[in-house]
Amino acid sequence: MTQSAVLPEVSVETPPRPARRSWQRWALLAVGLLAALTLPWVIYPPVAMDIACWALFAVALDILLGYTGLLSFGHAAYWGGSAYVTGLVALNVGVPFPLAVLAGALAAMLLALPVGYLSVRRSGIYFAMVTLAFAQMIFFLANQWDEVTGGENGLQSVPTSFFGIEAVETDSFFFYYAALPIIVAGVWFAWRIVHSPFGRVLVSIRDNAPRARALGYDVEKYKVAAFVLSAGLAGLAGGLFAISHGFVSLQEVNWTTSGKVVLITVLGGIGTLWGGIVGAAIIIVLEDQMASSGFEGIGIITGTVFVVVVLLFRRGVWGSVLHLLARRRE
Template identity: 70%
Template sequence: MILSKLAGRPFLLTAGLLTALALPWFVYPPVAMDILCWALFAAAVDLLLGFTGLLSFGHAAFWGGSAYVTGLIALHSGLPFPVAVLGGALFAAVLAVPIGFLSVRLRGIYFAMVTLAFAQMVFFVANQWRGVTGGENGLQGIPKEMFGLDLSDPFFFYYAGLPFILAGLWAAWRIVRSPFGWVLMSIRDNPARARALGYSIDRYKLLAFVLSAALSGLAGGVFTIGHGFASLQGVYWTTSGQAVMMVVLGGIGTLWGGAIGAALIVQLHDYLATAGFEETGIITGTIFILVVLLFRRGIWGTARDLIAARRARSSPAPETDRPKVEATV
């Protein structure tokens, strides 16, 4: 696959870095920050869906749970926002251990439904524990401070939060290209063979689940600091569904596709909200159906396959594949 090979080459990674650095100059900075946070969230979901074969509808628990913990740390401790964000990511990873331990033994729709049930439990706790989470009002006025610097300007905060998103994306990239990532893909493609080779499937799935939750929590923490509030919407199941939709739109099992899907959905929501159109679900749902019907592997996945097929047709056959003609006398 040509694009999958290019994705590991320095010039494509450099192009992605330059795009991230230049984004707030061309897009409203809060929207640019949202794109990056959702891109990391989509990459975390794709780590499970595309590379481990586990469809989770419960990742809102980690995104939203981290949002609340990040907000509480920032509000009540006076610590700089990087500490709050890392605290939220750590909470998401810890929360994922019992949820993952009870879920990874299941497969297919059963795994998806169990993770959804756990996420709804987190939603119920957040809604009822009003003394801590604020209930329906959420947490308001979360500060954006780092070592005495006021980062209330969204343009400056973008570059303060960017290193966390880039670190998370780099971690996801390294995971899927490590020996651990190859084991995950073998479990996805043929779990019986992976088990026969001596790999503990449940242990690898659990570790992938926890890593995915930590990355989701990192994205949710930065998102919360950027907006200055944490709400019940973050732990509601539709948040998980939106991340899955971004992955499917961009291309399952690509990582890059999640960023494309995030940019498309966030920009579309912003445009429709600015235009005063409230039923955004109709538009995004229509686009989702069209992409699934026309681009079965998502936008990035389809482009990757088309370029690979075109390159294969234009490349000459290897010398070893050409028929040999023996000289005759």
């Protein structure tokens, strides 16, 4: 099976004319920041925090999926692994939550290093299955090592310590604004990765790995680096998710979490970064609205939305918007 049979059409952002590029980028950034700042005023703050965490998770996966051409079905290992480490650090050390989240992200990167080294030797569906297998090993470990992880009960009462500032520690509204700079920093770091010379090499590897290798690039090392960086950002999101909810469960390392972030990324548009943010907003709000109404078949609806988008809008929501705008400029 070829890689094109596994991945939907990739729509990597192509920069417009240099005269327009700067103001369009700044305008888009301003709109994005304004939306992030006003989000908890529009919807329930914990839901807003969920959107921010899943958005960063999808952006992290897009570095691997959209820009390197590697479909990982095991990213829950880094989201959930970081969530457990963050929870344990917060419970046992009592440091402010940004430090606990940073510890979780570093742990996710350390975990991803050997997994990535072994996985990148395969491509296409084989790479996806290898990452899934490693992720299921992490799930089994979290389930069995109940002295540390709590097993099926998970980690309960994870504290939201923040330099003794009571408003942040007790109110989800203020916690959102304390955590938002971490999310923004993570998205900015992802943007710097894909718009750097390193990111250009990743795109060349995605498009034609043998040619990149012939030009002298160590393809496997670049893939491992992309894998580890992606896992670190996923861990950053997973740690914040754990602090926001105050507990960590086996759901965070389950394969369904990996599937959900793939759905969000493809729905928004792979190879765009912004697509992950749009996809996260759509899926999380949709799930929240259906759960609030008592509807139990949430997976049926989100799966249907995914199928419709893949069949009719192969570039995803944001990717289709970019394509239409590019056609209008022609």
